[in-house]
Amino acid sequence: MTEKQDRLALSLIAEPGDPRLRDLLAHHEPGRIVAGARGDSSVRVPAGWSDRALGMRTALDEVKARAKASGLRWLCPDDPGWPTSLSDLDHIEPLHGTAGAPIGLWIRGNGNLAQLTEESVAIVGARDCTTYGAESASELAADCTDAGFTIVSGAAFGVDGCAHRGALLMNKPTVAVLACGADVDYPAGHGALIAAIADTGLVVSEQMPGAHPLKGRFLSRNRIIAALSQGTVVIEAAVRSGSLNTLNWADQLGRTTMALPGPVTSKQSSGTHESIRTGKAVLVTNGKNVVEELRGLGAETSTPEAIPSTEFDRLPPAARKTLDGVDWRIGRSLTEIASGVRLTAREVQTSLDLLERRGLVVRFGSGWILARRADVG
Template sequence: MTRQDRLGLSLVVEPGDVRLRNLLLTFEPAEILAAILGRHRLVDTRIPEAWIERGRDLDRTAEVAAARAKAAGLRWVTPGDKEWPTALSDLDHVEPVQGVTGAPVGLWLRGVGHLGEMCEQSVAIVGARECTTYGAECASDLAADCADAGWTVISGAAYGIDGCAHRGAFLMNALTAGVLACGADLDYPKSHAALIARIAEGGVVVSEQAPGEKPLKNRFLSRNRLIAAMTQGTVVIEARERSGSLNTLNWADQLGRTTMALPGPVTSGQSAGVHAAIRAGKAVVVTTGREIVAEMSGLGASTEEQPSLPLTEFDRLPPAARSTLDGLEWSTPRAVAEIAASVRLSTREVRAALDLLERRDLVIRAGAEWMLARRADVG
């Protein structure tokens, strides 16, 4: 009954509570849950009153969670399951940050992706919600490069850098995982419902919060430890000096993961935290996806087959964007469906590519159609 005991604990104890981590180092989940419910006594241990109060309503809470999980198609995974990312156990051996630490007792998953396999070679790309155009474009490019190299991009599905990282993976038709600070059945932020649904189509949406739980401020900080732990490295793109993204970087540093940062303009306050992390030696400077992959691959990684550095803006575009440019003309606007048919891409791939190309002023809209705005194949 360990799976059900872990589920009970997740409904009674706020995820990331260091007191639960400490108890789990000594007692089994079933013993702790029984003590919370008043059916067992743990030697020399005082159960927090808040847990006991929550435990009194456990049957109803579990019933509601099960109903919401069924309606949303969620599944509950725990240590020992094939989908469980084994690297999460490292969280049981790091010091608390603002009272939070410890491996999750279980995870709720939405989507068809196999989380364990996706995490085997993965990178976290996180950053500012209110990012600049520079940050958005870099996040998309770096994510696309990492995905193209076979690395799963994991982020938080939030506004700004997170969303751009997921979309960069989409450009390469790659799987991606989004880790939420609310229940996995909720779409947060609401305007990212389509993005989160797209993540779940091939990848997976992850949360340690019970179905229906709201995204409270402290839950973003506890969520960050999961992103850092289930990946081999974390890249921060644009973060102010007191940014939640730096919290993820700090977790990665404590866990012994590779910590990386993309520098921004020295005049940009959005990158002040990034620059401080680099200056303090907490992050390695990276500027391309190839550098990220090299950092995470470790010493001795082969670079013999690495392609030469791109010479033009066209060379630096993701493949889908390059193909979309090939399907456009200078004087005759073309519809999305027409472009897709001519270059043999899906309309969704073309729309995503056009969004990127428009941000770079390479294409312009003509009503519901598109045409070239300037050349990308010059130095």
């Protein structure tokens, strides 16, 4: 078999992310490890791997058939489109029993993973997020994609799903990394969302097609999200949150770690606040902050941050000056206003007509007075 086929076979007998797999790959080719699982005594492997190797040929046929039916492709380190950033995972200590770069990835979609993640940011957070968290995730994702970043997340309910939707609303691709097979819609309620992600971006998994999500696989999946991204933003994470696991991976990888704060009374944000307080994450409040952290201070998004404006700001210059010459209690004539603001009588008359139509001034005897404020929104 080729190395690509050896890696596929190895993925069926060893649980992806097993630290023992990383250690064996540091000294042996994938084919040698597969041979060890099938009885070659020159390479010692865990007993469980040998047990699974007994049905490996049948499992390979089933996986290939399922992948073909679902339009999945098997991507390996020497293939075009493989992100070299994933190799960083081989050089850090295990977290929660998981370590190492993936031996391969199942890809759903036609995009190029390396190109899509060349500039990317992970946005993760609570599944049971608040309205604040959901809106923040969507807006942050939209701002970052507008600045040229690809959003990477886990397609879960809550913050993950909102981040993906924020990117899709901007008609930009996004990458979802699953803890199950790339052909499995999990959660089931996100089937349409995952299909939309695959249509414009990519759905990625190191688990074999048809694999079910397990608790440990979510923690293993998180390392891939962190490694594919130049930075990770956490929105609404409790103290014991899986999202903080992704942040920890990003921190160990030397990536930029960020957190968006919530209300100080919110339990959903207690973990993000602790990350900020202890210096594990930089506080960010919008897409501009994220872009500055990733590209350096002074970096600009493709669209400038909106500056809140009032009705006064939107008035023509002559109308603003005319409004400044009108009083709340004392009626002033057209001539008095024109003299006070140094405009012609014609300019003031035109401006007063506009201001009266907008309900900002009213006639008072032979003059004019203010009717309401124009500088409050």
